[in-house]
Amino acid sequence: MENSYDIAIIGGGIIGLATARALGERAPKARLVVLEKEAKLATHQTGNNSGVIHSGIYYKPGSYKAKLCVEGKGLMLDFCNKHGIRVDHVGKVIVATEQAELPRLQTLYERGVANGVPVEMIDPAQLREIEPHANAIRAIRSPSTAIVDYKEVCAAMTRELTARGVAIETGAQVTAIKRGSGAIELVTPRAVVRATRIVNCAGLYSDVVARMAGAKVDLRIIPFRGEYYMIRPERQDIVRGLIYPVPDPEFPFLGVHLTRTVHGEVEAGPNAVLAFAREGYRFGTVKPTELAGTLTYSGFWQMARKYWRTGSYEMYRSLSKNAFVQALQRLVPVLRPEDVTRGGAGVRAQAVSPDGSLVDDFRIVAEADAIHVLNAPSPGATASLAIGRHIAGLATETFGFK
Secondary structure (H helix, E strand, C coil): CCCEEEEEEECCCHHHHHHHHHHHHHCCCCCEEEECCCCCCCCCCHHHCCCEECCCCCCCCCCHHHHHHHHHHHHHHHHHHHHCCCCECCCEEEEECCHHHHHHHHHHHHHHHHCCCCCEEECHHHHHHHCCCCCCCEEEEECCCEECCHHHHHHHHHHHHHHCCCEEECCCCCCEEEECCCCEEEECCCCEEEEEEEEECCHHHHHHHHHHCCCCCCCEEEEEEEEEEEECHHHHHHCCCEEEECCCCCCCCCCCEEEECCCCCEEEECCCEECCCCCCCCCCCCCHHHHHHHHCCHHHHHHHHHHHHHHHHHHHHHHCHHHHHHHHHCCCCCCCHHHEEEEEEEEEEEEECCCCCECCCCEEEECCCEEEEEECCCCHHHHHHHHHHHHHHHHHHHHCCC
16 A cells, blocks of 8 residues: 555445545545445445435535436436446335425425425326325426436446546545654554545544544434335336335435336335444444444434434334334225235434534534545435535635645
């Protein structure tokens, strides 16, 4: 491993790779390295999501999420087209199943229009033409929502980066960050890597890395596990594309939904339950020091006070297949418990403020010699190429690279 670089990117998920790509375009002479702690890239959030290329309908106009999702969707489609990566333009419906949801559905429609997203309000008869088994009193159709395999996207990014001479080091967990004379020393199990600047894209550990680098961070990553069920192959024809509920505006999770994948499967989920480890993909995975970090954070208890009813129901639904299926039956009434089998799980890195509020928008902080991506949940993968460009722009301003 060469030990001296201009910029070290910490984290080899889709945002880290997209950032390395954008930095390489902005500063082609800069020596770049991507440091990934696992043996493979895209192991965590990137490798365990549902593969949706979001249209940008959900996000508050003017927010980073709205701007970067819409921009990122276009960049992602172009990238996939260039690299021959399969994208299915299946479209999405967001269904209101009761009167109380109609004002929220209208708000989503207005957000979609404000964000420049193709969006259409439809009635039950129109919905049946798109999704014959879906249930709603009113729905939104988002025809530009698509699906992809983000691991294939990352593999193509990796090939590009390698061809450009960007160093990619796996098994290189950063365990300490020290500042020396004119350089930042990143201690990894294999070597001490020196860099003039760093970009922290460490996902589930982004706040840990930021504090390691001496940044004043006023939030904490709380891990939420999202569990999936799979629709049995013989019943997959009940879902043609993507069927989503109307989300709760107070809770930055989209609710359990049905998603067709590019591999022909249909996923049901995810829920959102507190994980007892930052990489707690199973209920029984507990890391005492990480759980203690969550439980001793005042923001966690403030959050728990606000959302204890929702959290309790999510935990119950995690343990009860019937409760999970009942939530899905609101969207597709013909679904039965025997139609689904347990699938995998992902873990979402959710930034929580000291007052217990869940940080909704992307949070990217620039310092003199470091940029920290502290909150980039969904639609982070969709927006990744746009986030990379945004970070490269910040680097040009704060690091002085050209």
